[in-house]
Amino acid sequence: MKRYVGAFFQWLLTMNTVWGLMIVTSFFLTVYRQYSPKEVMTDSSAWREGPNRVTIRINTGKETREVVTPIHCHGRNFQVESARSDGATTGELVARVLRVEPRLGEKLALVWQSHEAGEFTVLVNEAPVGKGKLVNLYALTDAALDYAKKAFELGLGLVSTMVLFLGLMKVGEDAGLVQFVARLMRPAIKRLFPEVPPEHPAVGAIIMNFTTSVLGLGNAATPFGLKAMNELQSLNPHKTVASNPMVVLLGWNTAGFAIIPTSMLAVRKAAGCSDVFQIIGPCMVAGLASTITAITLARLLGKLPMFSVEAALAEESGEAAEEASSQHSEDPQASQGGETEADTNSQEKE
Amino acid sequence: MAELFVKVMQTVSMFTVPVLFLGIILLGMLRRVRVYESFVTGGKEGFDIFLRILPYLVAVFVAIGMFRVSGALEVLSEWLKPLVAAIGMPPEVLPVALMRPLSGSGSMGLASEIIKAKPNSFEAFVASNVFGSTDTTFYVIAVYFGSVGIRKIRHAMVAGLVADAVGILVAVAVSHAVWGK
Structure with a gap:
């Protein structure tokens, strides 16, 4: 039993599973939300005996369209009459009222359908009774393309800062400064990264990454962090499997402890909070807790058999064997430890 | 002070x-x-890193984008509401907490909405602290491991997500302790 639970978590907590599940979930949820009838709960007091007007207004982001549906009410009987669309250029209605159903506690559910995407407002006799979001598969496609573009732009934005700080780092290395700082921080580094030799260039990058991220200089922290990863990769005997020091480095970067939550302070100031700085203490405590947890777990969990390098290697070689049997892959060229580049050859290494 | x-x-x-x-x-x-030459040599790596992380960035962003648009977070928030009441988190803040490991700008947007609507409320205070307590785990994992071609991330995801959860819980607890004092 315990083994299956372990195996399940091992399967669940990989990028492959999480990423795949996110996309699969998004698709099915979108289809469900597009095709299932929508319900808006209304008080029975919102309706009056005789003719009623139900307006469904949909803002698609580009334009606002609305559909007005007359509904005739006789006691508990509702008769939906043919709707008319406001300012419609095509004959298609953006939404259609299906029925009005009595529910528990004097509530009436207005059931309607729409295949549009955007924000909707429902009004009964001009009084708003509900609003929410609509989504369809077009919106899902748009989101995929949109975010792909955003990723590119973000990456491109990183290039300039990366060139700047990596260049600076190289000068510091050549001048011996990075090695000097590394020697200063030796005791701390030795505890957190016992696998890294204290004179290794990785130490300098790790320290710079830590310092800049604690100071809240995210733009500078990422290049140093990536530099540190690159250096750690040169020490890593298995080029496709994360090494222990890498996971520790990731630990504080995912926890993101900063002495000052700069961006949040800006938001609070802009919103006009009476005490903008009140959040500093709590953020620091929470950030510290998160960082300590991340580093502790990074060190401790690595000792579990399910997260060991051997387990990852076994999985990797299993996959490689599958690949090899399906297609004749070329002989893997193992790149050696001295190389800092993680080139494509090293990724093929078993 | x-x-x-x-x-x-x-x-x-x-x-x-x-x-x-x-x-x-x-x-x-x-x-x-030779400072100038050194700088240029070091800087050259910058663009290589960009090319190496691009596929990882796109993959992660696309999944997050689709996930957000599909409304999965709202559904998840609805399910988790009883749990949230138990730990003392205002229900409005839950989407911020759920979004936090996925997207920095996304969770920032959700938190700002709450803060703008009621700047001096407890909800806004908790939302600020939840946002400030941790960083975007998925993005960092994708970029850092992507840049060196690591495919087996071992326990990095567990450590990151548990740390996020701890950060958020502590943020809520500290908010309760500090609020109004």
């Missing part, structure tokens, strides 16, 4: 990068390093 602390820290942050620049270049020149 807090204000003074922020002033001091902001000054430190402001000086860090320029001092780093000046210090490194000056020391380099004193030690007869």
